[in-house]
Amino acid sequence: MEWIVALVIGVMTASGVYLVLRARTFPVVLGLTLLSYAVNVFLFTMGRLQVGQAAIISPDTTAYTDPLPQALVLTAIVIAFGMTAFLIVLSLKARSELGNDHVDGLSYVAEEQAVKSRQKAGN
Amino acid sequence: MNLLEFNLPLIALIPFLGAPLAAWAANINRVASAWTAGLVTLVSLLFLLPAIQLPFEGQTLIQSWSWLPSLGLEFAFRLDGLALLFALLILLIGLLVILYARYYLSPKDSMGRFFAYLLMFMGSMLGIVLSENLIQLVVFWELTSLTSFLLISYWQHQQDARDGARMALAITGAGGLAMLAGVIMLGNIVGSYNLTEVLAAGEQIRQHENYLTVLVLILLGVFTKSAQFPFHFWLPHAMAAPTPVSAYLHSATMVKAGIFMLARLFPALSGTEAWGWLVGGAGMFTMVLGAYTALFKHDLKGLLAYSTISHLGLITLLFGFSTQLAAVAAIFHIINHATFKASLFMVAGIIDHECGSRDMRMVNGMLKYMPHTAVLAMIAASAMAGVPLLNGFLSKEMFFEQAVTATDGSMMTWAIPVLVTIGAIFSVAYSLRFIHDVFFNGEPVGLTKTPHEPPRFMKIPVDILVLLCLGVGIAPMILVAPILSVAVSASLQSAPPAFSLAIWHGFNLPLMMSFIAMGIGVIVYFNRYKLFRWHDENLPRIDARILFNMALHxxxxxxxxxxxxxxxxxxxNASSWVLLTAALAVIYGYLQFNSPLLGHRELMPVDWLTVALGAFVVIASVLCAVLHHQRLVSLIIVGVVGLIVSLGFVxxxxxxxxLTQLxxxxxxxxxxxxxxxxxxxxxxxxxxxxxxTRDxxxxxxxxxxxxxxxxxxMSRDYAPISDFFIQNSKPGGGGxxxxxxxxxxxxxxxxLGEIVVLALAGLGIFAMLKNLRLPAPLRDIQGREWSHDPHPPIMQTLTRLLFPLMLLVAVFVFLRGHNLPGGGFIAGLVAAVALISQYLANGIDWTNARIKANMHIVIAFGLTAAVVTGVVAMLLSYPFLTSTFTYLKWPLVGKFEVASAMAFDLGVFLVVVGATVLILVELGKLSHASHQMRHEEHY
Structure with a gap:
């Protein structure tokens, strides 16, 4: 079972990193969202996996899962939302100020030119 | 309440508190600001008064408050003879400088800014001299670098003021960092950062293998601050400051901070060969170089600047001799230099003020125009030259005596007295130039205004200082011997050696050296034009500012x-570098970690539902990356991934x-x-x-x-620290x-920190969206026009029906949170969803008309509730945020628990609702505004 969870974390990380490295703001925000899922689950697994042992104290339960990573992850989820919101609004602001949604604020034309000049330099 | 338990930190803090007051007083009128600064200084002095007699009784007053004991950090202050001497110098000369500056500054200059900076600087200096803890001392040390930067760049519109200030900050700030490193190493050797322990551990420090490193690091701090070669060049450029600043910084304070450190750490560091060569060598070279260069400066302040460098070199050299009597001479010269140099800077300022120039080739024959000032200047300059019956003579004689006797029979035996005499010759020559060129030597050349005596009160500080020069010179045993004696014993950490401050010691070698210096000095001065020509023709001009700027560039x-x-x-590109570094760091870390990758914890059996869901997430994540060009599709996929993750948490x-994730x-x-x-x-x-490919x-x-x-x-067993929480949750936290x-x-x-972050994110978004205008697209990606009916009636009806139910769920989730899954965060999010669905279904205008709460106020309430919960605990003298709980029996509900943590959780709830709704509604308003824009275009 652990392997499956680890695989899920790994794939979410890989997709997240790939999207974070894209040139447009929206995929980057999506990538960061995926990455924060991966990080949250990763942190959560630091308490190891337990089934049916939620940390709700009751007299007839003896074993509980580790509540500490859960408490940390709970706030991390909310903070990640704050960060996502801030980023997406930042990208809206960038679109409004710069007229495009490239992460470096390049317009389509400027980007084409940059690619061309790089190709020329390569030749 | 005993004042002697807490007065020392107040002495250093009062100027800082007074600084904004002085700035504010400038709004009333200009003079009020000067009065405020003066009064603040007096109050600070007043707090020093009750402790003044202690050093004379042989006591060291130490006041300390523990701060971070695990790091050896304390707020610790110390008053002994040395600290007292410096504190008095700083405060008294500070008072005179304030009086002087009130007349010096022109109506164009902002008095408030000047006095605020000056007071902050004064506070930092007092902090240095009164510190018991060395780390704290370094903090104040760096504060003097910062505040002197503000003072030197006071005339911000002048390029040279800005350059000079930047140079001073770069040099002294860097030196301060070196000193911090040195002090930390020193603390590690001794095991304490407190001076009491450090000064008692001299032998241990000198024997330690790191002694040389510590010494060099601390001396870097000292030499940069006290303008010792090769770091001396910032001081002449700092002359771009207003003259009261120069009078203060370069007589009693800033540059003396380095010297103070030499005196302070004398018992801990001195007495080795390395100390002798480094301190003595730098001092000797600086003294001769400074004295020589001073003669060639045509600018009055330039002359004084190099003379200051030279005298600082002299004091450093004395400390370099490492003998007790040399330390006496050094501390004596600190007092004398402070008095005559402060008065000379003030005279230079008066001349500049009255003549509009400080160039000695233009300013001549001033005796006629300002006889009073002339007499003062002549006395002070004679003290600087070391003329008998003045204070400078006494310390210079002691210095000569040390130069002759302190060295043992090495090759330096003859070199030191010779070099010292050469320095003294130039010192006499430039002092004479200050007197003769300015006050005699014909008539002024090309001055734009006719000079006259300055206002009476501008001369009073100079009067007082010059009287002191005379008094100390004539009756040293009465005026200065007591304070000198306690300062020396504090510096040496032992009884002071027997010294006599007599004017007449008989015909001896030091007196001969004085006569030689004076005789040749006069000859040198009267042949100065030949020397100037030779200097101009044969020595390369090195402008430190150009070199410094080149280095900086x-x-x-x-x-x-x-x-x-x-x-x-x-x-x-940048992100990929960060990611690559992170990956390499992990791989490197693993290679250092001598253990197999996987542990031996028993893994859980696989169940097929989880496998299926896991496979679903994997496919969805990959699809999200692959299909990211179609933004809407990839967004929906991200939603799917998030939902399955929340199932995983279940x-x-x-x-x-x-619940939170959902x-x-x-x-x-x-x-x-x-x-x-x-x-x-x-x-x-x-x-x-x-x-x-790379990505x-x-x-x-x-x-x-x-x-x-x-x-x-996950494949390793571990020992969680959570047992405490599980055991104490019910008995301690009531949940x-x-x-x-x-x-x-x-x-x-x-x-609390996290909800503050959330609140800040909300406010930041609000600020970014303010006045943002984005055109709304008319059609979607497939060319279909967006619906003109944004609020379909079925959705409106349903959401309005659901609204109370959703709020009820939020309340339910909130109330049960302490005992069952739920709580402020989740309830806040549920309530936010309820509100947002109203906005979505009914539009902003309709909803705003019905929900009157301003989300800024909701956030503020939430934060206040959370903080107040904590503060109430503090008021009941428990630590911040301590919680308590009790059980109430309510009708119908039955036994119900009330915990103070509920109030805190309510704060969390409010912040989450406030921030979330604020963010989404502000974004919604954007589309609202764009729709209206489009609407107007259409019709």
Whole structure:
């Protein structure tokens, strides 16, 4: 079972990193969202996996899962939302100020030119 | 209440508190600001008064408050003879400078700013001399660098003031960092940062293998501050400051801070060969170089600047001799130099003020125009030259005597007296130049105004200082011997050696040296034009400012090149460097970690539902990356991934997380959908194949690394620290839901920090969206026109019906949170979803008309509630955020628990609702505004 969870974390990380490295703001925000899922689950697994042992104290339960990573992850989820919101609004602001949604604020034309000049330099 | 238990920190803090007061007083009128500054200084002095007699009784007053005991950090202050002497110098000369500056500054200059800076600087200096803890001392040390930067650059409109200030800050600030390193090493050797222990451990320090490193680091701080060669060049450029600043910084304070450190750490560091060579060598070289250069400066302040450098070298050289009598002479000269140099700077300021020039080739024959000032200047300059019956003579004689006797029979025996005499010759020559060129030597040349005596009160500080020069010179045993004696015994940490401050010691070698210096000095001065010509023709002109700026520019270019290696203005490039570094760091860390990748914990059996869901997430994540060009599709896929993750939390015993993730998911997707409306619906193809390959390789390796890391942890057993929380959740926190109790009780302070972050994110978004205008697209990606009916009636009806139910769920989740899954965070998100769905279904105008709460106020209420909960605990003298609980029997409900943590959780709830709704509604308003824009265009 652990392997499956680890695989899920790994794939979410890989997709997240790939999207974070894209040139447009929206995929980057999506990538960061995926990455924060991966990080949250990763942190959560630091308490190891337990089934049916939620940390709700009751007299007839003896074993509980580790509540500490859960408490940390709970706030991390909310903070990640704050960060996502801030980023997406930042990208809206960038679109409004710069007229495009490239992460470096390049317009389509400027980007084409940059690619061309790089190709020329390569030749 | 005994004042002697807490007066020392107040002495240093009062000027800091007074600084804004002085700045504010300038609004009333200019003079009020000067009065305030003067009064603040007097109050500070008043707090020193009750402690003044202690050093004379042989006591050292130490006041300390523990701060971070584990790091050896204390707020610790110390008053002994040395501290007292310096504190008196700083405060008294400070008072005179304030009086003088009130007349010096022109109506164009802002008095408030000047006196505020001056007071802050004074406070920093007092902090240095009164510190018992060395780390604290270094903090004040750096504060003097910062505040002197403000003072030197006071005339911000002048390029040379800005350059000079920057240079002073760079040099003295860097020296301060070196000193910090030295002090930390010193503390490690001794095992304490407190002076009492450090000064008692001299032998241990000198024997230690790191002694030389410590010495060099601390001396770097000392030499940069006290303008010792090769760091002396900042001081002449600092002359761009207003003259009262120069009079203060370069007589009694700033540059004396370095000398103070030499005196302070004398018992801990001195007495070795390395100390003798480094301190003595730098002092000797600086003294001769400064004295020589001073003669060739035509600018009055330039002459005084190099003379200051030279005298600082003299004092440093004396400390370098390492003998007790040399320390006496050094501290005596500190007092004397402070008095005559402060008065000379003030005279230079008066001349500048009255003549409009400080060039000695133009300012001549001033005796006629300002006889009073002339007499003062002549006495002070004679003291500087070391003329008998003045204070400078006494300390200079002691200095000569030390130069003759302090050295043992090495090759230096003859060299030191000779070099010292050469320094003294130039010292006489430039002092004579100050007198003769300015006050005699014919008539002024090309002055724009006719000079006359300055206002009476501008001369009073100079009067007082010159009287002191005379008094100390004539009756040293009465005026200065007591304070000198206690200062010396504090510096040496032993009884002071027998010294006599007599004017007449008989005909001896030191007196001969004085006569030689005076005789040759006069000859040198009267042949000065030949010397000037020779100097101009034969010595290369080195402008330290140009060299410094070149070096600075070089550093900037070099660092710029290094950063451009990694950051070529492309975020993609920069991010990939960060990711690559992180990956390499993990791999390196693993290679250092001598253990197999996987542990031996028994793994859980696989169940097929989880496998199926896991496979679903894997496919969805990959699809999300592959299909990211179609933004709407990839956004929906992200939503799917989030939902399955929350299912995963349900499966693995984390109901709170599942609820949070679920509600955050809803809010996030709505938010991204709203934003996507204004962004291009499609991401263009990237053409750079190389970059694509690199990114795929990077993301695959990141995925594999994270997967293996997770597995490495999950396959190992561990000893959690959570047993405490599980055991104390019910008895200590009054709740059975441990996760919630941790959030609102055990780690409440963390949660407080987190809701502050959330509130700030909300406010930041509000600020960014203010006045933002984005055109709304008319059609979607497939060319279909957006619906003209944004609020369909079925949705309106349903959401209005659901609203009370949703709020009820929020209340339910909130109330049960302490004992069962739920709590402020989740309830807040549920309530936010309820509100947002109203906005979505009914439009902003309709909803705003019915929900009158301003979300800013909701956030403020939430933060206040959370903080007040904590403060109430403090008022009841428990630590911040301590919680309590009790059980009430309510009708119908039955036994019900009331915990103070509920109030805190309510704060969390309000902040989450406030921030979330604020963010989404502000974004919604954007589309609202754009719709209206479009509407207006249409019709």
């Amino acid at each position: 070089g550093v900037l270019v070099a660092t710029g090149k290094i950063s451009r290696l990694f950051d070529r203005g492309s975020l993609q 499966k693995f015993s984390a109901p709170d997380l599942a 509600s955050v998911e809803v809010v996030t997707i709505v938010l991204l959908l709203l934003a996507l409306f204004f962004l291009p619906q499609h991401t263009p193809q990237e053409r750079n194949a190389k970059r694509m 795929i390789a990077l993301s695959l390796s990141a995925g594999v690394i994270v997967m293996l890391m997770a597995m490495a942890v 059975t839901n441990v996760v919630n109790v941790i959030l609102v009780d055990f780690r409440g302070f963390d949660t």
